[in-house]
Every structure is written in structure tokens, then in C-alpha cells.
Amino acid sequence: MTTPDGVTTSAAFPIPPRMTAWVLDGPGELRRTEKPVPVPGRAEVLLRIDAVAICPSDIDNIWYGWPAIVDGGPPFHKEWTPGHEYMGTVVALGPAVDEFSIGDRVAVEIHAGCGQCRRCRAGLYTACLNYGNRAKGHRANGFTTDGGFCEYQVNHVNTMARLSDDISDELGTLVVTAGTAMYALTEIGGLVAGESLVVIGEGPIGLFVAAVGKALGASPVVVTGLSPQRLAIAAGLGADHAIDVRGAEGRDVDAVAAVKAIVGPHGADYVVECSGAPVAIGQAIAMASRGGRVCLAAFPAEATNVDVGRLVRDNIALFGIRGEGKRAVHRACALMRDKKFDARPLLTHTFALDDLPTALLYAKEKRDGAIKVVVKPRGVAAGQVAAE
């Protein structure tokens, strides 16, 4: 069926006029409400959201308002729906869309650049110069535009990657995180097989940087972190060494010395900082070898003093990334389809969408060993926690 505004739908996926959506009032205050189901425009589809994972950035957006920017300011009291790590089923096609079909299962990436600024024209759409400008066509669902803590969302065709049937809905929500890791490693970091890789921080991004780095041939892959549970998962994902910087009997380990004992006294070819801890940024620079590279992939909450002179003296490149880019999500999806690593141990809890506030507390407080907490609009009864 095609509606007068050129949108194609199917009787197999009836679309209601309104949907359940969570919106953000004040800091940490989510409210369950109803919104009209959005209508896809040119080059867009409507997704029925089947699963959405909670990211540390969602916690920041909901409790602190940042890094989300809605209509040029903090996201509070704007009827804005957070959530950005979702997957779903295509249920309607905007005018002239033939890149996808109704019924396709897809994972999403976050950023749809404006497509017309000079960064977008160079493929750097995560650094779009019209970031947050909806009138220019920029979308970052769950950061600048409505996201995934609801039943339906509109996505640009450039922001979706098809999922094979053997990737579960829950696993599909992790593809975008794997894509961020891929972007940090390849396009930005220029990693080639055989280079040493150090990952600081064992949150979801850090774990994926280790997994994807290993799949791409980095050697050795070293992860430093604070949680024995998560460091064990890092080892399962392919890290050759997992260093608990808290050490035995509460004595902190010298993380830089511990890393150099493994990769050699010159330091590592590539260091990816995924913790956001102020001290870790200086450590990352200290761990890099002369001529090495350092990537900052977490959002530090405060300004920090680092030894910039070391960057100059030793020809070290330092760069930041904000999420996925250059279709890295598609390439990460291919690695997951080819079973280059098994990300399922990251999936610790699944809740019904109606229980989003509880699910967020599990993720925020790392309750019950929570790593990736997923919410689902259907298939999970409210008040029930489903372990993977």
C-alpha cells in the first residue's frame, strides 16, 4: 500500500497512529507517555523497534543532560525521547526508498549527517558541521533527535545495516558499539595486523575495541581495568592480557609499567582510551610508543592536565572520536555475522520497555553484574528480568 504522501506500508505490519514513548523531564526523570508514530520522509524508513540497549552515554544524557544537545541546548523538558543503541524491523518505506524492504531486520548507527557540509562530503558525517541542525537534515537519534526508548522510530537509509537471522535482537543492539570500536581502530587509528593494541577501560566500548582489534589481527591486545568480572570477559573476547589495575591486596598497579612489561619498553603502537577517567588520558599518552597513536573514545567529564610535550617530542598522534563513522557499523556487523568474536557475554539483562527506569538503574549502578542491559517493547513481561 502507498499512502498519498508516498509512504509504502504492508498489511503484514499494521502501524498504529500512536505509540508508547519515554520522554525526559528533569535530570533523571523519565515519563512514560504517548506520541504519534513518526512518518518517514525521503530516504527514510520507519522501524518497529524490537530491542534497545542502554549505553553509558544514555546515563550521561538522562542524568546530566550531556552529550545530548536538543534544539541547541540541554535535553530537559523538551518531550525528547533518549536511547540510541537499537535494532528493529523495517515496517514502512519513505518516498522512493528501494534500499530496504518491509520486513528487513536492521541494526542502526546513530549519525545521519546533513550530507551537504564539507565534512559530510568527505565521509566524516560524525563530525558534520551542521551537528544538531534538524532543518539541515542532521539526525543523531537519541542525542539530538528522538531515539529508541519507544516503539517506532524513523531512520535514514544510510544509518542501517541488515542483520542476519542468526544474530538475535539483543545481540543486534550491540552492532553500533562494535562499529564505534571499528571506527576507532581502522579509519581513525589506521591499525594494521601485528601492531600492539592497549585498551584502557573495560566498559562496553573497551570490550569491543579489544574484540574487534583482535579480530583485525592486533597483537598483543592488552586491556586494563578495574573489574575482575569484566576483565575475564575481555579475555574471552580475545584480549591476550587483561590487567587488573587495582592489583592484589588493594595495592594499585602501575598501569604504564604493567603494559610496557608486556608490549616492550618502547610502549604500544596504538592506545585506545575508553574509560573517560582523567588519570587515564595521561596514562594513555605514557603507554604509547614513539611514533604511536592515542585515541580518546570516552567522554571525559572534566578538563585534565596531560604531558602534551611527550606528544611533540615523540611524534605521537592524539585524536578523539564521537561514535561510529564511515560505515564502520556495516563492517563491524560483517565481523559479527562471521562469528569473529562472541559478544553474547556482554548481554546481562533484558527488561520490558515499561520497566525502563528499573533497567536504567541496573545499568547505572552495575547492579547484579550488569554490563549491557537491553529493553524490549514486546516479548518480555513487565516486572520480569530476563537473563540471556
Ligand SMILES: [Zn+2]
Ligand atoms: Zn552508545
Ligand SMILES: [Zn+2]
Ligand atoms: Zn554535514
